[in-house]
Amino acid sequence: MRIGAKHGRGKPVFSFEFFPPKTDDGAQNLMTTVADLRDVLAPDFVSVTCGAGGSTRERTHEVVVRIQRELGLTTMAHLTCVGTTEGELDAEVQRLTKAGIQNVLALRGDPPKGSGSFAPPPGGFAHASDLAGFLDSQFDVEIGGACYPEGHVESGDTARDLDWTVHKVKQGVDFLITQLFLDNRDYFAFVDRARDRGIRVPIVPGIMPITNVAQVERFTKMCGAKIPEQLLERLHRFQDEPAAVMALGIEHAIMQCRGLLEGGAPGLHFYTLNKSWATRSILAAVRRV
Secondary structure: OOHHHHHOOOOOEEEEEEOOOOOHHHHHHHHHHHHHHHHHHOOOEEEEOOOHHHOOHHHHHHHHHHHHHHHOOOEEEEEEOOOOEHHHHHHHHHHHHHOOOOEEEEEOOOOOOOOOOOOOOOOEOOOHHHHHHHHHHHOOOEEEEEEOOOOOOOOOOHHHHHHHHHHHHHOOOOEEEEOOOOOHHHHHHHHHHHHHOOOOOOEEOEEOOOOOHHHHHHHHHHHOOOOOHHHHHHHHHOOOOHHHHHHHHHHHHHHHHHHHHHOOOOEEEEEOOOOOHHHHHHHHHHHHO
C-alpha cells in the first residue's frame, strides 16, 4: 500500500524505522522484533535504512522485502546517493518494485566515514532532490524525503536549507519526515515556515526515544539538533542510573508525542534503533489518550 493513501484517511499515521542487521542471526532477531511491534501496536508502515556510506544496501533490500512479504506490513526502503550511479539506483528500484515495494525514502546520505565532505560518484546524484526527481520521472512509487526543523547540520542558514526542501518537494517528494528534535516548538515553527513557502505535503515528526545520555548527545551533535536545557540537566542528574534515564526518556517522548498530535501533526515516525521496548511504551501510552 502507498503511504500517501494512509495519510489520506484522516487519522494519525504511525511508523517505525529500523536499520538492517549485519548477520543472518541479527536479521532473524529483527524479524521477531518487528513481528512483536506489529502484533501489539499495528504500525501503518515500517522503514529500513541504508547503512552509512551506502553500505548494507543488499541487506536493506532483503529485510524490507521480507517484512512486507512475511509479516504483511507496508514497508519503505531507504535509498541514498552515496557511492551509487544512476544505473545502479535504477536497477535497485526495479528490483524493489518487482518485489511489491511501493514506497522509498530518497536521501543524499552521509559520506563514508573519514572521507570528509560528500562527493557524488561519476554518473551519480549530488542531492536528494536529484534522486527524488529521477524516481518521480521513472517509477510509479511513493517518495518520501527528509527535512530538518533546526536546519541541516551542513547548512548555516535555515532559510537556504528550507529552499532545498521546497525544491525537493517540487521534484516529486510526496511526504516529509523530520530529523529528530526534542523541542516541539522547533517542529511547529518549521511547519509554519514550510507552509508559508507553499509546501503542502504531510510533514511527519521523527521521534527518537532517549535511552542513553551519551548516545543522545552524540546523535544530536551529529545531526545539529539541540537538547532543551532543562531536559539535559535532568538527564545529567541521572546519567549513572540507566533505569532512571530510560524512564525520563520515555516520559519526555510521551509528552512530546501527545503535544505533537494535539497540535495537528499528521503522525509519528519512531527511530527505534532496533529496540522495541521504549517505542512500545511510548506509543501505547499515546494511544490510550
